Amino acid sequence: MDPANGPVVSMLNEIADILEITGSDRFRPIAYRRAARTIEALPKPIQDYIKDGSISELPGVGEAISQKVKEYALTGKLDYLEKLRKGIPPGLLELLNLQEVGPKTVGRLYMELKITSIDELQRACEEHSVSKLKGFGEKTEERILQSIKFYRGSSRRFILSTGDSVASSIIAHLSANAKLIEAAGSLRRRKETIGDLDVIVASDDSPAVMDRFVSYPDVSIVYSRGETKSSVLLNSGLQVDLRVVDEKSYGAALLYFTGSKDHNVELRNLAIDRGYKLNEYSLSQRNGDQFVAGRTEKEVYDALGLQFIEPELREARGEIEAAREGRLPRLVAESDIKGDLHCHTNWTDGSSPIEAMIEAAENRGYQYMGISDHSKSSKIAKGLSEEMMERQLKRVEKLNSSGKYQIRVLCGSEVDIMPDGRLDYDDALLSRMDFVIGSVHSRFNMEKAEMTERLLTAMSNDYITVLGHPTGRQLGSREAYAFDAERIFEAARDKKVILEVNGSTERLDLNDQLIMEAKRHKCVFMLNTDSHHFTSLANIRYAVSMARRGWLTAVDVANTSDLKEFSSMIG
DNA sequence: GCCGTTTTCGGCCCGACTGTTTTCAGTCG
Structure with a gap:
């Protein structure tokens, strides 16, 4: 990413946030976010693309968005965004940072309880006025309070080495019930900091793995515990998500949960182009669901006609194109x-x-x-x-x-x-x-x-x-x-x-x-x-x-x- | 709002889990 593009990226994401809260067409915010992602990944300042006219060739950036980006890049502000901002109180956007609180919830809290800030939301929960809303209940109220507490607490990213030591300790804790186990997510991509920890397990005995996981000694809160997916918060404030899959899905799951999100989106689109469907269980025929690949990541990349892409490269920075053309570098080890x-x-x-x-x-x-x-x-x-x-x-x-x-x-x-x-x-x-x-x-x-x-x-x-x-x-x-x-x-x-x-x-x-x-x-x-x-x-x-x-x-x-x-x- | 070797209109990645439901919406990754 070119750091000069940061403001443009935030601008587009803010538009998406506001559109979601005010409940416009569901797909417009998605479009803005996609454009934001594209611009975030650019190697050069957006001004360069405006100058040579290539901006509207960027994927996800069409006529309307490129006009807005031009206006913003030229004048430092955007009329459209100013107008959107006038439609909602300023504190509302911060509510989106709370876990389990999304745009729909924020919209309703605002419309029905006039809540416009985290402080007001906390008060409303404590007075139990949130649980009286249709579709909300006591558990939701408690969950929101917990999110507020967490949001105000620790910084939410951890250095890579911290992630490594937590990961190896959890893997050791679970290994007895796991045929295959590995940490995925940004840790596996070796990002400099991680927001949470994803662990993938192949096992025949999912309930046993889940029991063992939620009883890991350092767990402070169990967010969810399911058959295939569980999620906990550790005392350090690090969230850990665990997925359990069949052995024949292990590669597909590892691929899926290693990300990055943008890499996955590109991969899935490539799969669609080739008549397949890719999810965390397998690469399969688009019609008929017949299994094509999934036991290992390499199997999936092979079936898509790609070189194996090392996790560190999976950031949607051109690695898929390079893999298709067989020109991935042999990375230093x-x-x-x-x-x-x-x-x-x-x-x-x-x-x-x-x-x-x-x-x-x-x-x-x-x-x-x-x-x-x-x-x-x-x-x-x-x-x-x-x-x-x-x-x-x-x-x-x-x-x-x-x-x-x-x-x-x-x-x-x-x-x-x-x-x-x-x-x-x-x-x-x-x-x-x-x-x-x-x-x-x-x-x-x-x-x-x-x-x-x-x-x-x-x-x-x-x-x-x-x-x-x-x-x-x-x-x-x-x-x-x-x-x-x-x-x-x-x-x-x-x-x-x-x-x-x-x-x-x-x-x-x-x-x-x-x-x-x-x-x-x-x-x-x-x-x-x-x-x-x-x-x-x-x-x-x-x-x-x-x-x-x-x-x-x-x-x-x-x-x-x-x-x-x-x-x-x-x- | 974007996009097109199925479409210039009608789709948009997709599945798990939870809570509040009585079949589903919202959130997350």
């Missing part, structure tokens, strides 16, 4: 990685000694690894003074010549990029290092132009090898700083500065979309962990996940090369 250069030690803010980091890297089968402690200005991180840096260089040299390790240990530094773009050590010291990771750790709130200059200046230093965690974002706590990505990626390519994909679980930086953009600029990448403890070297899987979501192959990634070739790349 964890087993391709031959070294990790972003490792801190207890010389600065890490908690493991150099030797422990080296041994952990060796145990992973790496050919090389890099020590990259903080530079002197990172006071909080106990950055190394020049003298200490000198000592560390000598220490690593000694370890390499000790004969104790098979692995080659490189010594570098994660050097602060100062506000003016200079690096935190002088060139003489930098020149003696095997590699240099330049990172921004201060003054995150610079203006875009200033930050861009800062990064460009840093990248023009001859000794910088890698741009570390290029956007500085931390999931759920710190936004990416502003900079002109296009200029930075062009400079990275021209100056041969490698872009880091940082696998630290709170960072995941670059993210998938920026990776795709950088790849279009023909940049080279390096996958690192930013480990502060020897066990964190395993986080390389998260860097790999982002890289795969960004369509990277081993060729795009510097640290898939053997030591010899790699040395020439960083040298």
Whole structure:
């Protein structure tokens, strides 16, 4: 997605929301949402499509919507939307964020009880005036109160690594009754954050699986418990949905619940084109329901004439077309990685000694690894003074010549990029290092132009090898700083500065979309962990996940090369 | 509102679960 399109996407979705609440033709809001999805997935700003007239060729964007998008893009507002907004009180839209409360419910609550905000809804439920409405009852009232409580509580997205640990614990809990079991959804697609967790099970004894599931110790609320589907809320606020299917439907179910939604819509439409019907049970003949495929995902893709599409690619970003034409990339895999250069030690803010980091890297089968402690200005991180840096260089040299390790240990530094773009050590010291990771750790709130200059200046230093965690974002706590990505990626390519994909679980930086953009600029990448403890070297899987979501192959990634070739790349 | 090798009008992905029903509407994914 191009971030510049965000406002247009919200505009279209808001129109859809209002149309749903006011109860117009059922299909008009669907049309607006479809157009919003299309525009959300565009790689370039919508203005580009308006300029060359290709906007009305976008799927789901016809005459009426393209006119509205043009007006909005040109003037920053839209008459039609202003008029719609006047028709309903402003607080009404927020009610849609409540679980189990949809547009029909909001519409009726407004029409019959004059409810226009979450506060008013809460009061109405507490006074039991909602349950007196026709079609509503006590349980509905309680459910709404619960949703309100949840909505006001925790943030509703979880980082990927949290999802991984919950998933493996639930899978362990259920595995005795499951023939096949796997986490699906955004977790399986390796999205940077997940909203909920989907688990798919193949089993002959569905009731037993369901019983076991709803009695998982960490469950706080059971939302639903059915024969094939159950849904619970954990104490952490994470919702978990479980589906149980027959073994012969397992692949179809996994495919269906892995998504993304847009990928599924495209797949189903392709199925229809080919005379089939695709649902969570099988791919079947459109007439007669005869089973065609469904035991495995590959079986379904095969029957549709597609290459197998890795879950990380299933975002409706052109992967289905590529699969049809047999030109999907062979994605980089964890087993391709031959070294990790972003490792801190207890010389600065890490908690493991150099030797422990080296041994952990060796145990992973790496050919090389890099020590990259903080530079002197990172006071909080106990950055190394020049003298200490000198000592560390000598220490690593000694370890390499000790004969104790098979692995080659490189010594570098994660050097602060100062506000003016200079690096935190002088060139003489930098020149003696095997590699240099330049990172921004201060003054995150610079203006875009200033930050861009800062990064460009840093990248023009001859000794910088890698741009570390290029956007500085931390999931759920710190936004990416502003900079002109296009200029930075062009400079990275021209100056041969490698872009880091940082696998630290709170960072995941670059993210998938920026990776795709950088790849279009023909940049080279390096996958690192930013480990502060020897066990964190395993986080390389998260860097790999982002890289795969960004369509990277081993060729795009510097640290898939053997030591010899790699040395020439960083040298 | 969009779209078309079944259609320029009449469809629009589709199935599970819940609650309030007495056969179904609303919500979700």
